[in-house]
Amino acid sequence: MLSPSLCVALAVLAVANGAPPKASDVTKVALNSGSSMPIVGLGTWQVADEREMEKALDAALEAGYRHFDTATVYFNEHLIGKVLKRWLSEGKLKREDLFITTKLPVNGMRASDVPYFLNQSLAKLQLDYVDMYLIHAPFGVKRDAGHNGVHFDDNSVDPTTDHLAIWKAMVAEKEAGRAKALGVSNFNETQIERIIKNSPVPPANLQVELHLQHQQKPLVAFCKKNNIAVTAYSPIGSPGTQAVVDSRRVPPNLLNLPQVKAIAQKHNKTPAQVLLRHITQKGIIVIPKSSNPKRISENIDIFDFTLDDEDVATLDAMDRGIDGQLFLLKNFIPGVEFHPEYPWEAFRIEPIA
Ligand SMILES: NC(=O)c1ccc[n+]([C@@H]2O[C@H](COP(=O)([O-])OP(=O)(O)OC[C@H]3O[C@@H](n4cnc5c(N)ncnc54)[C@H](OP(=O)(O)O)[C@@H]3O)[C@@H](O)[C@H]2O)c1
Numbered sequence: 001m002l003s004p005s006l007c008v009a010l011a012v013l014a015v016a017n018g019a020p021p022k023a024s025d026v027t028k029v030a031l032n033s034g035s036s037m038p039i040v041g042l043g044t045w046q047v048a049d050e051r052e053m054e055k056a057l058d059a060a061l062e063a064g065y066r067h068f069d070t071a072t073v074y075f076n077e078h079l080i081g082k083v084l085k086r087w088l089s090e091g092k093l094k095r096e097d098l099f100i101t102t103k104l105p106v107n108g109m110r111a112s113d114v115p116y117f118l119n120q121s122l123a124k125l126q127l128d129y130v131d132m133y134l135i136h137a138p139f140g141v142k143r144d145a146g147h148n149g150v151h152f153d154d155n156s157v158d159p160t161t162d163h164l165a166i167w168k169a170m171v172a173e174k175e176a177g178r179a180k181a182l183g184v185s186n187f188n189e190t191q192i193e194r195i196i197k198n199s200p201v202p203p204a205n206l207q208v209e210l211h212l213q214h215q216q217k218p219l220v221a222f223c224k225k226n227n228i229a230v231t232a233y234s235p236i237g238s239p240g241t242q243a244v245v246d247s248r249r250v251p252p253n254l255l256n257l258p259q260v261k262a263i264a265q266k267h268n269k270t271p272a273q274v275l276l277r278h279i280t281q282k283g284i285i286v287i288p289k290s291s292n293p294k295r296i297s298e299n300i301d302i303f304d305f306t307l308d309d310e311d312v313a314t315l316d317a318m319d320r321g322i323d324g325q326l327f328l329l330k331n332f333i334p335g336v337e338f339h340p341e342y343p344w345e346a347f348r349i350e351p352i353a
């Protein structure tokens, strides 16, 4: 039998030799609902091709991912469902090993819409429950706005959005066992506080834009105080997605910043791994998207190094606060900045840099 110290030595050796992490190496974040969430998940926005999804999910599951992030409006739940079904029916995975998040769309922002849209998601995912059901955004549009809930016109906005009524319907789904935990996305502090004060079930998770240049320090502190887990979307700054960025400046590619590259070199890791480690080392969940098998395994291989205090100070100082925000969602839905629940300052002059 191996002594415990030898086991540790062998484990370290395996990591040093570049062995990929196992699913059990991936830290989990405890949720106030009682379950826990793997700190790295796979983002799937903009993956809508069947072959691409199959390749990405197979690579991710083999690389140790168990957490997958989707949404009604990504139009890919049926593709994810198909791959998961194969892994589950072949006995390579158990349902309880997985953590699946999906989201109520902005055209489903009425209490009576919640059961319908969750049922649709479950049917497409071929699951009896999701592990996390999020309200995708705090504002609403008309049920039939746009084409399939996207490509909105100037008359799409529905100002009647009632968060407390919607949240009550979400809680009913949790009680019925169709969602193990509930959360919100793109909500601000005031909006989250209102739910906490008025419902016996607080949100377990907030999913927001969070990366090197938009570190969301006040919102993260608020969530920590209220025991709400934070998930960082666009954790590597969504390179390549600049067509949807509401900004007059072209944001820099975070992977090319000299400070990030230098820290990566120092640890013999990649810039993406440094960006993801910087976030997860603070206990924040990340959901990087990739459909490239090599980058998929790279993005979860972040448990064999630690950023030191100096690295962290350098990276912390690169926050641009509100000026680093990429997604104001005004390009997706014309006029949404006039919705009464628009979460960000509507008339902010964006910097040109
Ligand atoms: N709740 C919301 O409103 C909301 C909004 C936005 C995003 N999200 C979620 O968050 C997920 C991630 O956000 P995101 O897709 O905007 O941005 P991201 O994960 O920060 O960046 C994805 C981009 O980075 C590239 N990439 C991934 N890993 C890389 C690596 N190791 N080296 C170099 N390039 C790499 C990907 O290209 P390849 O595929 O070619 O690798 C892709 O173009 C989404 O997929 C979605 O699930 C949620």
Ligand SMILES: *[C@@H]1O[C@H](CO)[C@@H](O)[C@H](O)[C@H]1NC(C)=O
Residues within 6 Å of the ligand: 115, 116, 119
């Ligand atoms: C959702 O599914 C549940 C369980 O299958 C069912 O009882 C309920 O009627 C469905 N609701 C809607 C609106 O489809």
Ligand SMILES: *[C@@H]1O[C@H](CO)[C@@H](O)[C@H](O)[C@H]1NC(C)=O
Residues within 6 Å of the ligand: 188, 189, 190, 191, 339, 340, 341, 342, 343, 344
């Ligand atoms: C959150 O958004 C609401 C609705 O627009 C607004 O009234 C409130 O001031 C915002 N709170 C914060 C902290 O920005």
